[in-house]
Amino acid sequence: MNDPSRARGFTLVELIVGVLVASIVVVFAVGLLTGQVRSYTAGADDRGVQETARIALEDLGSNLRMAGYGIDPAFAFDFGTMANAPMDRAPGGALVRIPGYACTGAVTCRDGVAGPDELVFLSRSPYFNHALATAPTTTQLTLRGPLNAPLHRGQILQVACLSGELEWAYVTVGAEVAVNAGASVPVPLADGSGTDFPLQNDWLTRTCFQGGQVAVLKVDRYRYFVGTYDADGTVRDWGTAGAHPILMLDQGLTDATGAAILTPVAPDVEDLQVTYLFPAAQGGGALTAVPPTVGVRLTNGAGGIDLAPAAGIPSYATQRTAQSRLTNHPSNLRGVRVAVVVRSADRRSTEGTTRDNQLPAVGNRAATTAPELGFRHLSFEATFTPRNMDARTPFIPALSTTSGADNLNVGGG
Numbered sequence: 001m002n003d004p005s006r007a008r009g010f011t012l013v014e015l016i017v018g019v020l021v022a023s024i025v026v027v028f029a030v031g032l033l034t035g036q037v038r039s040y041t042a043g044a045d046d047r048g049v050q051e052t053a054r055i056a057l058e059d060l061g062s063n064l065r066m067a068g069y070g071i072d073p074a075f076a077f078d079f080g081t082m083a084n085a086p087m088d089r090a091p092g093g094a095l096v097r098i099p100g101y102a103c104t105g106a107v108t109c110r111d112g113v114a115g116p117d118e119l120v121f122l123s124r125s126p127y128f129n130h131a132l133a134t135a136p137t138t139t140q141l142t143l144r145g146p147l148n149a150p151l152h153r154g155q156i157l158q159v160a161c162l163s164g165e166l167e168w169a170y171v172t173v174g175a176e177v178a179v180n181a182g183a184s185v186p187v188p189l190a191d192g193s194g195t196d197f198p199l200q201n202d203w204l205t206r207t208c209f210q211g212g213q214v215a216v217l218k219v220d221r222y223r224y225f226v227g228t229y230d231a232d233g234t235v236r237d238w239g240t241a242g243a244h245p246i247l248m249l250d251q252g253l254t255d256a257t258g259a260a261i262l263t264p265v266a267p268d269v270e271d272l273q274v275t276y277l278f279p280a281a282q283g284g285g286a287l288t289a290v291p292p293t294v295g296v297r298l299t300n301g302a303g304g305i306d307l308a309p310a311a312g313i314p315s316y317a318t319q320r321t322a323q324s325r326l327t328n329h330p331s332n333l334r335g336v337r338v339a340v341v342v343r344s345a346d347r348r349s350t351e352g353t354t355r356d357n358q359l360p361a362v363g364n365r366a367a368t369t370a371p372e373l374g375f376r377h378l379s380f381e382a383t384f385t386p387r388n389m390d391a392r393t394p395f396i397p398a399l400s401t402t403s404g405a406d407n408l409n410v411g412g413g
């Protein structure tokens with residue numbers, strides 16, 4: 001028989017001590033778990049940000065390396081309106097006016113010292129090469145078919161006559177041209193006259209274009225910019241709370257309904273900053289960076305982008321040692337340094353840390369408060385060499401008028 005006097009439980013002190021020890025263990029375990037979750041989340045954020053930066057820089061880099069391919073070097077980088085640009089095979093040696101695309105003021109339109117820059121350049125597509133079925137007019141080209149991919153309104157075409165003295169003219173597609181399996185494909189042209197690029201329709205009446213072989217080549221425009229949109233897809237000003245930033249590509253094209261064709265390149269790219277590298281003025285040595293420092297805005301002139309250098313604008317045939325090849329004219333570009341700032345896909349907290357609430361300094365933009373707080377921001381930078389800018393002669397690919405016989409008429413890409 002048990003003795004009741006010997007039965008006992010926990011004393012109050014023992015119970016309190018036990019509960020305290022258990023609480024400490026639980027708090028420690030919760031803290032450890034929370035830290036692991038935070039570490040995992042931060043790692044996932046960083047991996048997402050790095051992947052976004054990789055996509056953005058790969059797209060920029062692959063197209064930048066082609067800048068200037070197949071077209072006159074003075075036209076390759078667009079900094080707005082430029083007069084008296086030399087064109088290698090312009091009839092009579094005419095100088096050309098470049099109106100500039102999506103730019104309200106020369107040079108400064110491409111630079112945002114307190115916000116994102118934009119980058120605009122051109123290159124010829126190596127995958128499009130059509131012969132003409134009939135002689136061109138000032139309002140229409142008739143391509144030898146088939147056309148395997150549509151031509152959108154706003155597409156730039158280079159028309160080159162291959163008989164006798166080589167000449168070419170730049171024109172613009174005036175309306176949507178659908179895929180066409182026929183033997184001839186009519187392509188309406190946008191209105192143009194005179195020497196403006198790319199509206200040199202008048203030159204198509206010259207004898208060179210009216211007889212013999214004529215090639216039609218495609219010139220692609222690339223305008224990279226940071227677009228900000230709300231949840232409904234409506235455009236918002238950069239820095240607007242609730243607006244989602246995206247690196248966008250605008251090629252100056254519209255679809256059959258007249259809507260602009262804009263391509264999202266990478267989400268969560270909050271800033272794009274561009275630095276241009278030119279030969280040193282004395283020749284040789286390190287390249288000169290423009291703009292040179294944080295806070296210095298890109299301007300039109302000798303210390304910035306010089307659209308009208310006193311030494312003149314070089315063309316294909318200009319000697320490498322000529323003074324005109326040592327200026328800050330766009331045709332002398334030897335490198336483009338691109339920096340992007342990418343934010344995390346999700347907000348980390350409502351408060352965030354100092355690092356979360358600031359855009360790091362990149363390019364000529366100083367560090368600044370982020371448009372929205374609580375996101376993680378990382379910067380990435382790469383330098384690309386557009387080697388086609390150093391070309392010494394124009395290149396026009398071989399062309400055949402014999403459909404399918406020798407694969408030289410590559411069609412619509």
